[in-house]
Amino acid sequence: MIKKVHTDYRVVETTNKQGDLRWKVLLAGDILVSTCRSLKDATEMAAGLNLDPYFLDRGQTRSERVAVWGTSKKGK
Numbered sequence: 001m002i003k004k005v006h007t008d009y010r011v012v013e014t015t016n017k018q019g020d021l022r023w024k025v026l027l028a029g030d031i032l033v034s035t036c037r038s039l040k041d042a043t044e045m046a047a048g049l050n051l052d053p054y055f056l057d058r059g060q061t062r063s064e065r066v067a068v069w070g071t072s073k074k075g076k
Contacts, residue, residue: 005050005051006050006051006053007050008027008028008049008050009025009026009027009033009045009046009049009050010025010026010029010046011023011024011025011026011039011042011043011046012024012026013039014035022035022036022037023035023036023037023038023039023041023042024036024042025042025045025046025049027049033045033049033056
């Protein structure tokens with residue numbers, strides 16, 4: 001089964017109060033999901049969310065966080 005590619009998440013350029021460029025990731029052109037400092041990060045996030053609506057929730061179980069934390073401590 002091939003997943004349908006969605007275009008629900010879009011990137012919109014905006015500025016903050018100081019006039020710096022920021023990019024918003026919007027759901028359905030209306031609901032703010034996140035604000036990014038670079039266009040690359042925003043487009044990667046939107047692309048990931050369009051492929052998998054649970055993209056931002058992946059890797060958030062306790063066992064996955066402990067595993068990542070353990071590998072980062074071994075390198076020190």
